[in-house]
Amino acid sequence: MLPADLEQALAPKLGARLVGVEPFEGMAGRVRFRREAALDLFRTVREDLGFTHLSMVGGIDWVDHREVFYVVWSDEANQYLVLSTDLPADDAHVESASGVWPSANWHERETWEMVDVTFDHHPDLRHLLVPDGYVFHPLLRSFKLHEPEELEVKSRHV
Amino acid sequence: MGHLTATAAPPSPPRVTSPPRVDGELPMAGQPSVPFVEIEALRVREFIPAAKEALTALIAEQGQAKLIRPVFNWAGRNSLFPLHWGLACCAIEFAAGFGARWDAERFGVVPRSSPRQCDLMIVNGTVTWKVAHKLITLYEQMPEPKWVIAMGNCATGGGPFRTAYSVVPGVDKLVPVDVYIAGCPPRPEAMLDGILRLEQLIRERKE
Numbered sequence: 001m002l003p004a005d006l007e008q009a010l011a012p013k014l015g016a017r018l019v020g021v022e023p024f025e026g027m028a029g030r031v032r033f034r035r036e037a038a039l040d041l042f043r044t045v046r047e048d049l050g051f052t053h054l055s056m057v058g059g060i061d062w063v064d065h066r067e068v069f070y071v072v073w074s075d076e077a078n079q080y081l082v083l084s085t086d087l088p089a090d091d092a093h094v095e096s097a098s099g100v101w102p103s104a105n106w107h108e109r110e111t112w113e114m115v116d117v118t119f120d121h122h123p124d125l126r127h128l129l130v131p132d133g134y135v136f137h138p139l140l141r142s143f144k145l146h147e148p149e150e151l152e153v154k155s156r157h158v
Numbered sequence: 159m160g161h162l163t164a165t166a167a168p169p170s171p172p173r174v175t176s177p178p179r180v181d182g183e184l185p186m187a188g189q190p191s192v193p194f195v196e197i198e199a200l201r202v203r204e205f206i207p208a209a210k211e212a213l214t215a216l217i218a219e220q221g222q223a224k225l226i227r228p229v230f231n232w233a234g235r236n237s238l239f240p241l242h243w244g245l246a247c248c249a250i251e252f253a254a255g256f257g258a259r260w261d262a263e264r265f266g267v268v269p270r271s272s273p274r275q276c277d278l279m280i281v282n283g284t285v286t287w288k289v290a291h292k293l294i295t296l297y298e299q300m301p302e303p304k305w306v307i308a309m310g311n312c313a314t315g316g317g318p319f320r321t322a323y324s325v326v327p328g329v330d331k332l333v334p335v336d337v338y339i340a341g342c343p344p345r346p347e348a349m350l351d352g353i354l355r356l357e358q359l360i361r362e363r364k365e
Contacts, residue, residue, distance in 0.1 A: 130324050131287045138323035145321040 003029035054101035059115035235360040242269035246283025255346035
């Protein structure tokens with residue numbers, strides 16, 4: 001499956017909400033989309049294109065904006081595919097993929113607590129790796145390493 | 159606490175001496191003075207009343223608590239049951255310490271899977287804030303008296319992850335620690351050394 005095939009399959013369904021399909025090293029391609037298209041894109045990719053397995057969800061803090069990416073796998077095509085969307089840093093939220101790929105649940109919880117991206121309609125959006133009540137988002141660029149005592153006082157997590 | 163001496167001499171009144179000694183162990187520095195009763199008797203039927211008389215005199219002289227404590231400490235330090243749980247890579251060394259090569263069971267150290275059967279918690283690995291309250295729950299479930307060994311640099315002071323966002327900088331922020339073992343990870347010999355030092359602490363324990 002080539003980027004051109006992907007664009008041909010996705011463009012009629014998403015229209016202007018599809019930003020573009022780029023080639024990506026070792027994978028079928030990288031689909032960049034606007035966040036309004038999230039659910040439509042997930043359903044199309046899973047049901048029409050056959051990418052039935054969600055391998056991972058991650059987030060990147062690019063300082064001026066944030067990016068969320070999904071890596072999906074197709075047994076038929078024997079290929080990975082990256083779906084990514086850019087979000088404004090002050091209003092970072094996107095539709096949850098856990099209705100389409102249930103395995104997105106924990107990945108989105110981790111992305112939420114690490115880079116502070118909210119996933120709308122997530123069934124159970126709470127902390128995964130850090131305790132409840134933790135106030136920091138450690139993978140943001142603005143997060144500085146704290147002295148342990150400072151961290152302890154600020155978070156009050158135990 | 160007594161022994162039989164087969165002599166032909168007539169039974170003499172029991173003599174109570176107090177060299178610092180417990181049965182079968184060498185005297186050590188800093189050890190509390192443990193009374194030692196020497197009884198000379200020819201037959202068992204002579205020994206039993208003599209021993210009873212000597213012990214009654216000893217208890218009247220020194221008080222019951224002072225006599226029970228060394229026995230209690232002796233029993234406790236020779237049957238330390240650590241909690242069998244692993245947090246990180248130190249748990250590999252912990253497990254190796256109970257294998258055939260180092261065989262910690264020869265010191266009476268037997269890992270148990272339930273905290274209610276344990277009197278020793280060996281914190282072997284990085285403690286995160288997420289697992290901290292589970293560690294405290296396990297510690298609180300252990301019956302008194304109980305001890306804690308912080309094994310490795312992470313449990314001692316956070317180790318290389320001291321400034322990380324999720325790591326407790328030393329398990330002594332959560333529970334009282336008796337013995338710290340340095341190393342990343344410490345070898346099983348170091349763990350055994352820590353356990354033997356804890357035994358020394360228990361030997362010197364007054365209360």
